[in-house]
Amino acid sequence: MFILDNLWLGGAAIVIAVLAYGGLAVYSAMMRLGYERNIRARHIKEMDLAIDRAQRRQQDTAARSLSWSGTRKFVVARRVVECADETVCSFYLEPHDGKPISGFEPGQFLTFELKVPGEKKEVTRCYSLSDAPIPGVYRVSIKRVPAPRDVPEAPPGLSSNFFHDAVKEGDILDVRAPSGKFYLDMASDRPVVLIGGGVGLTPVLSMLNAVVASGSDREVWFFYGVRSGIEHCMREHIEAIRAEHSNIHIQICYSDPSGDDVQGKDYDHAERVSVELFKRVLPSNNFEYLMCGPPPMMESLINDLREWGVPEQDIKRESFGPASGRKAPVKPVDPNATGPEIVFKRAGKTVHWDPSFDSLVKFAEANDCDIPYACLAGNCGTCLTTLIEGEVDYQGNDPDFEAEEGTCLACSCIPKGRLVLDV
Numbered sequence: 001m002f003i004l005d006n007l008w009l010g011g012a013a014i015v016i017a018v019l020a021y022g023g024l025a026v027y028s029a030m031m032r033l034g035y036e037r038n039i040r041a042r043h044i045k046e047m048d049l050a051i052d053r054a055q056r057r058q059q060d061t062a063a064r065s066l067s068w069s070g071t072r073k074f075v076v077a078r079r080v081v082e083c084a085d086e087t088v089c090s091f092y093l094e095p096h097d098g099k100p101i102s103g104f105e106p107g108q109f110l111t112f113e114l115k116v117p118g119e120k121k122e123v124t125r126c127y128s129l130s131d132a133p134i135p136g137v138y139r140v141s142i143k144r145v146p147a148p149r150d151v152p153e154a155p156p157g158l159s160s161n162f163f164h165d166a167v168k169e170g171d172i173l174d175v176r177a178p179s180g181k182f183y184l185d186m187a188s189d190r191p192v193v194l195i196g197g198g199v200g201l202t203p204v205l206s207m208l209n210a211v212v213a214s215g216s217d218r219e220v221w222f223f224y225g226v227r228s229g230i231e232h233c234m235r236e237h238i239e240a241i242r243a244e245h246s247n248i249h250i251q252i253c254y255s256d257p258s259g260d261d262v263q264g265k266d267y268d269h270a271e272r273v274s275v276e277l278f279k280r281v282l283p284s285n286n287f288e289y290l291m292c293g294p295p296p297m298m299e300s301l302i303n304d305l306r307e308w309g310v311p312e313q314d315i316k317r318e319s320f321g322p323a324s325g326r327k328a329p330v331k332p333v334d335p336n337a338t339g340p341e342i343v344f345k346r347a348g349k350t351v352h353w354d355p356s357f358d359s360l361v362k363f364a365e366a367n368d369c370d371i372p373y374a375c376l377a378g379n380c381g382t383c384l385t386t387l388i389e390g391e392v393d394y395q396g397n398d399p400d401f402e403a404e405e406g407t408c409l410a411c412s413c414i415p416k417g418r419l420v421l422d423v
């Protein structure tokens with residue numbers, strides 16, 4: 001009996017061991033199957049992304065082939081006021097000839113040549129495209145620039161006030177093709193932080209809308225800062241994106257909310273956009289950062305992002321100088337200046353460089369020599385000037401527009417020594 005019991009127990013143990021082994025084998029097989037399915041799913045997703053990128057490159061190439069040189073006439077199809085204080089207005093532009101128009105990268109800008117009453121020559125200005133690429137139409141959203149609060153006697157923004165006061169639906173404007181190196185790479189799926197301050201919202205909103213239109217599940221954090229609700233542009237549109245897209249995280253900042261502004265409803269944070277805020281809400285600093293806003297805001301953010309350990313190549317900014325807003329009075333040249341000799345060859349004028357000027361464009365203007373300009377930031381190439389002799393210094397700036405050898409971007413440089421300009 002003892003022997004039988006032992007045999008029974010031994011047999012049971014063997015059966016249990018076999019069952020356990022079989023169960024483990026089944027479990028391992030299921031785990032392996034699940035792992036292989038995940039691998040296949042990841043490969044399929046990567047293949048889909050690769051196909052999507054290839055299609056986008058094809059579409060971008062086709063769209064760029066529709067670009068044009070010089071200016072092209074566009075009709076103002078629609079005007080839309082975008083905020084409560086009516087200081088920002090969107091202008092929808094359609095080609096006057098009805099032919100297809102060039103696509104663009106979200107974040108790029110248009111350059112306008114404006115016939116402003118009272119001005120001796122056309123006024124050239126750049127404005128960011130503010131929507132995703134849409135066949136047959138461009139949109140720019142322009143803020144009316146008043147006289148500065150600390151210098152009320154100074155003139156208000158020349159081109160922005162012209163748009164707000166004089167440009168009507170049905171008017172025709174001269175426009176150059178989209179350009180600019182500040183844009184979101186739509187072929188990438190890397191997480192991104194988009195930052196807009198004031199009307200600097202426009203290029204990053206174009207990026208946000210492009211991500212939404214693409215159907216991508218790319219992780220996006222969108223920070224938008226204004227003083228209060230009265231300046232909050234496109235509120236309903238941005239809130240609809242927040243509600244409908246779980247991969248997009250909207251963060252609205254009011255630096256000086258009014259008594260009518262409700263936190264949690266109208267805005268998220270009663271503070272300026274800052275890296276301290278990023279540290280509180282972002283899961284890490286491992287993002288690409290693209291920003292546009294007032295220069296002090298961007299300088300502060302860039303310095304703090306560097307200190308936070310964000311690599312330089314992951315920080316991108318859009319800059320437009322004062323020309324985009326206000327026409328400043330021409331500053332006089334010091335008649336006793338002893339800087340390098342500057343020869344304006346076509347004008348037949350030779351003068352000495354005055355180091356109180358920060359660019360050749362402004363120095364030329366003060367000497368009644370015409371160098372066209374628009375962005376004052378080295379972005380658009382309007383100020384491209386032929387250097388017959390001499391070299392220039394970009395003072396540590398890195399202009400987006402690539403000047404060919406023998407030329408310079410006169411809005412962003414000063415002379416290294418004697419210059420002869422084809423001006």
